[in-house]
Amino acid sequence: MRKVWIIISLAFIVVLFINFNGLLLPSRSTGNTIEEAIQKSGRNVTRIIHTEEVKDGVVVFYKKSIGNAEESNASGYVKKTLWGWVWAWGGEHSDSASKGFSAQYFPYAEDAPFPLAFGEIKDQQIKQIEVMDNNRTNDKEAKIIGKGKDLMWFSFLDKSEGPNFTIIGLSEEGTTLYSETIHTEGSR
Template identity: 55%
Template sequence: MTVVIVVLILGGTLIALLPSKENGKTIEEAIEKSGRQVVKIIHEEKVTGGEVVFFYKSINGGNNSTVASGYVKKTLWGWEWAYGGEHSHSEPGLPITAQYFPSTKDTPFPLAFGEISDSQIVRVNVQTDKRTIDKETRIVNNGTTRIWFVFLNPSDGPLTKVIGQSQSGQILASEDISL
């Protein structure tokens, strides 16, 4: 009887340690195995335990794409998609977009991010329902796309407003966010 119990425990442990079908050898492969089709990686930001990836995701059978982001964690077996989402591109007349991911267990979130289409926007400030965040958002330009992002503290509360400013501090875009 003891041998049977030991065999069952060892078997269960081995099954738990087997790689998941969701794991990929590369970050892009892990994203694709989660059911998201990557058109182009915009930026990868290293964080504790993995990377937050910003990318264009294919929609409508490849006819369009959205701006997406997600946390991909490093596991013993490779990379695994953990959590993320997407929103529409900047449209003509829409100088900045915004997406907010709330605090989620085992991720580096909350995260606010978006795409910037107005070349005059050089600074992005965010407000939450608790206060204006003093923390500078980061703007990344990969040559064809500019995105902004900031990791928030759970105590900051949800994102409520995004403000795009010029070099002189003039507000060029302001978007209220309703969650």
């Protein structure tokens, strides 16, 4: 009977080790810094514009090299673990067509602080961004981050919002400079 309990105990320990291996041992993609974790995920960070603290980590907004001296606008959730930082979720976009601002939407994800709308501010006259769901039930003022040519905006949204929005770029006086309705299914 004692041998049976020893075998059951050992089997239980092996199962626990397998199930919690991700918690007990660091991942190859774990970084000592946020930027290192992003780089290890295969993204080529040119520069970090802003980090926004959220539960269990940060949402980072950055520029990413896409070759030929071009950059994309990127954002993602980097999770803090026992062993360091790990890239969890995010994406990027480059938009040469829009004049005032670009926009991207990340839908709700269970283990990430999304939904999120974000983009680049291309026109320096834009001093405020408003994000409106198409029902106009929950208009939000976006947070503007960065400086100079590295201006970006973002807004955390409610779980029920998206993926269609009207985004308005306003001047310092509150005049609408640009308005764009986006229909997107997000990215990962």
